[in-house]
Amino acid sequence: MTTPTIPLFLDCDTGVDDALALAYLLDVPHVDLVGIGTVSGNIDSTTAAVNTTALLGMCGRSVPVAVGAHDPLGGVYGGGAPHVHGVNGVGGVDLPAGVAAAEDPAAELLVQSARSYAAAGSDRKLDVLAIGPLTNLAVALELEPRLPELIGTLTIMGGAVWAPGNVSPVAEANVHNDAEAARRVLTAGFDLVLVPLDVTRQHRFDDADGDRFIAAGDPLRVALGTMLHRYIDFYETVDHVRRAPLHDPLAAAIAAGEVEPTVRETPLDVMVDGAEHGRTVPAAQGPVVQVVVGADEAAADVIRNRILQLDAVHA
Ligand code: BDR
Ligand code: CA
Numbered sequence: 480m481t482t483p484t485i486p487l488f489l490d491c492d493t494g495v496d497d498a499l500a501l502a503y504l505l506d507v508p509h510v511d512l513v514g515i516g517t518v519s520g521n522i523d524s525t526t527a528a529v530n531t532t533a534l535l536g537m538c539g540r541s542v543p544v545a546v547g548a549h550d551p552l553g554g555v556y557g558g559g560a561p562h563v564h565g566v567n568g569v570g571g572v573d574l575p576a577g578v579a580a581a582e583d584p585a586a587e588l589l590v591q592s593a594r595s596y597a598a599a600g601s602d603r604k605l606d607v608l609a610i611g612p613l614t615n616l617a618v619a620l621e622l623e624p625r626l627p628e629l630i631g632t633l634t635i636m637g638g639a640v641w642a643p644g645n646v647s648p649v650a651e652a653n654v655h656n657d658a659e660a661a662r663r664v665l666t667a668g669f670d671l672v673l674v675p676l677d678v679t680r681q682h683r684f685d686d687a688d689g690d691r692f693i694a695a696g697d698p699l700r701v702a703l704g705t706m707l708h709r710y711i712d713f714y715e716t717v718d719h720v721r722r723a724p725l726h727d728p729l730a731a732a733i734a735a736g737e738v739e740p741t742v743r744e745t746p747l748d749v750m751v752d753g754a755e756h757g758r759t760v761p762a763a764q765g766p767v768v769q770v771v772v773g774a775d776e777a778a779a780d781v782i783r784n785r786i787l788q789l790d791a792v793h794a
Contacts, residue, residue, distance in 0.1 A: 487735075488514045488606070489504065491727070494568055495709070495710040498702075501535075502789055503782050503785045503786055504731050505789055506790075513543075514543045517544065519614075520653060521560050524547050527546075530574060533574035536578060537792055538789065547615035563713045565706070585615040586616075590622050594623070596629075604630055607630055609635045610635075611653055612656040612661075613654075613661045616660065620667055627668045627670075635672070636729070637654045638661075639676040639677065640747070640760075649757070650758050651676050654759055655756065658750065661749045662749035668766040672742070672769045677770070682729050685722045732774075744768070744770070
């Protein structure tokens with residue numbers, strides 16, 4: 480039996496683990512990546528688009544990439560995470576020039592794609608995978624309040640529900656970077672799977688993975704392996720082990736249906752004020768979210784194998 484094709488829109492802040500997630504997704508035969516939006520997070524949204532188009536070019540692939548929000552809702556972009564992802568978002572690795580981004584901003588491209596896949600005659604609705612701050616999703620909700628009905632499943636890498644945060648004792652980076660947007664999206668009534676730090680810290684790549692990618696010898700995998708080593712350098716300073724969490728790749732593998740999640744269902748709220756800014760907390764009422772708290776032990780193998788076998792340009 481063949482797996483049905485998933486039309487998928489990716490929203491990202493490319494980013495080392497975003498780059499690994501993209502490479503993984505490009506190898507999944509039943510995922511049809513129909514559009515990509517970028518948002519400021521690890522790096523500004525324009526550079527995130529440059530990184531994304533460069534990576535696509537290194538695989539000889541063409542997907543519309545639309546630049547999204549530069550600033551969070553009601554705030555100003557804080558400058559990213561160069562200590563984690565390097566000054567260019569991809570570990571300081573020089574990537575070849577990408578192609579031009581799409582003309583429509585990310586939120587518009589998302590809404591248009593959602594409408595077209597929800598229209599009569601389409602086989603199935605669009606799924607969405609968000610692996611950066613949720614600004615573009617919140618803007619898309621403003622543009623199209625029926626978005627939760629128009630799309631299939633929204634999978635989000637973000638939050639720390641029953642686990643500690645990574646940018647504060649209680650907050651995870653993607654939610655912290657635009658807590659107001661996260662609050663709107665998490666309470667909007669999407670069919671929503673949240674992949675938080677609770678599970679992403681349990682699945683990791685190590686230096687041997689970086690070495691394997693580099694040994695493949697082509698420009699894409701050499702770049703991914705090099706940035707992975709640098710990403711691990713950062714995680715060694717905080718976790719005291721040379722192994723980096725697969726935040727975004729794990730969310731991608733769950734969205735693609737290749738990794739089985741264990742979930743707990745709960746409504747969620749997001750704290751937007753004070754010391755708890757960006758905390759994702761179980762709520763007494765509201766739309767239920769599937770919070771992923773565990774995943775197949777083989778998740779890292781699934782992701783590694785796809786990145787290793789992806790058809791890339793051997794220039
Ligand atoms: C998330 O924040 C970003 O730094 C990563 O790309 C990931 O999406 C982890 O907290
Ligand atoms: Ca990310």
